[in-house]
Amino acid sequence: MLVRKGIFYSGSIFVVLAILYQLGCKLTALLGAAGIAGIAIGFASQTSVSNIISGLFLISEKPFAVGELIKVGDTMGTVLSIDLLSVKLRTFDNQLVRIPNETLIKNQVNNITRFPIRRLDIELGVAYKEDITKVRNVLSDIAANNPYCLDEPEPLIVFKNFGDSALEFLFAIWCVKTDFLKLRNTIMQKIKERFDAEGIEIPFPHRTLYTGSVTSPFPVTVVDEDNKDRKDN
Amino acid sequence: MDIWKPQNIEPDTCLRAQIGPLLFWFKQAKDELHIATERLSETDEHIEAIPPKVVGAVEPKGLDWNRWIVKKLRSIRLIPAMPDRAVVVRTEIPVKIPTGLEAIFFVGIPVWVKVIAGDSEKFDLYEQPIVIRSNTWFGDPISGELCYSLTTRARREILEAEIEPHRCICPVKICNASPTTLEVDKLCIHVEHLKIFEGTKQLWANEVKITYKGEDLAGEIKLRKLIGLILLLLRILLPA
DSSP: OHHHHHHHHHHHHHHHHHHHHHTTOOHHHHHHHHHHHHHHHHHHTHHHHHHHHHHHHHHHHOSOOTTOEEEETTEEEEEEEEOSSEEEEEETTSOEEEEEHHHHHHSOEEETTSSSEEEEEEEEEEOTTSOHHHHHHHHHHHHHHOTTSOSSSOOEEEEEEEOSSSEEEEEEEEEEGGGHHHHHHHHHHHHHHHHHHHTOOOOOOOOOOOSSSSSSOOOEEEEOTTOOEEEEO | OGGGSOEEOOBTOEEEEEETTEEEEEEEETTEEEEEEEEOOTTSOOOOEEEEEEEESSOOTTSOEEEEEOOOOSEEEEEEEOOSSOEEEEEEEEEEEOTTOEEEEEEEEEOEEEEEEOSSSOEEEEEEESSOOEEEEEEOSSSEEEEEEOSSOBBSSOOGGGOOTTEEEEEEEEEEOSSSOEEEEEEEEOGGGOOEEEOSSOEEEOOEEEEEOOSSSOOEEEEOOHHHHHHHHHHHHSOO
16 A cells, blocks of 8 residues: 555656646756755654664564563553554553654663563561561461462562661562562562561651650650740650 | 272262362252362361262352253263473482482372263363462573472382372483483473373372483483383382
């Protein structure tokens, strides 16, 4: 269809030029104007040509394929098609997103489902009073009993940091890419339930104020409506 | 083993069968066959295999019944089947096999059960694992395959405690034909190519022979036929 249209339009232009020539019009002026128009069109189509060339690079490099889940900036979606000028994505809330190929070549693209398994990283904190060995054992047991969690690669439990309000852990578990959401939902709930059952506290961020000495009471001044100062211990 | 033999089923009677921790309930009503399953805790001792027996006329409540349209039938049958995926099993302790030597390991594979209904014309209704096993990945995170992870170990001898009616013993022979020592830590067995043979109290699979030729060369895997399995069993069971 593209070839047929090309032949039609170029044939029409040829016929018009031939008629003008027969009528005695000077074609040199027309050709000069056409040249200038070509330069103008060339400048205007810079972006389109860049998209086309970017598309060719995307096809040869294959950073993603149709059906894979990718993330470009803040946009995450399944690749519907890889076209000449753009890539079409379908987001989780069923929107169509068109991303120019040039944008994909210039920016970072995360292909989330290229590999068959994925790791779910959960950052969690427990109170300073908790037994670290007990926390590790509980987390290992949760992973072992979750049907979506793979036995190997083994779950990873890393004691990351002595945080401001809690002991910080990284709990990383692996799953088949299609089970990622099911794993996330089930394991988060199970962590909360087990921690509650075992009496392991997940603390809120908090600050403790000291007056300079742990045992001295904190002095408080209460000002009432009549602006009378009262000092209370 | 009577559990794997065809069993008669009369209309409007309820049958109950047990294999390991899995209970089956059957009921035939007109041209329908109703089937339900119930799982007992795996931590309890469930080594019996009870063939389908009549337990009454009323379907027990609280079960998730599945219904199939079948022609009026007189018998049903439970048969063992291999899992639908490869299995990964660890050795009891890592074993090193020097150059030129070989070792036999015995792996207990929990089988699935297939329900077949019908007399002259048989219908494969469905398959279910007797024991639910967790998933594991064999290979690296970029390429590999999804397998079942066995809790039992690959042992150098068959333990009496691990002889169960729902486990199929698979002998795996590993020959080291490479110039370096081979350390065996875990095995991935593609069970879809194995056949199941019924013993007096045990299920058996044909022997798998793996020849390791080195990291740069492709190994060789051979499956022994029935005669080879009989010879192997005689070698194992008869005193030297």
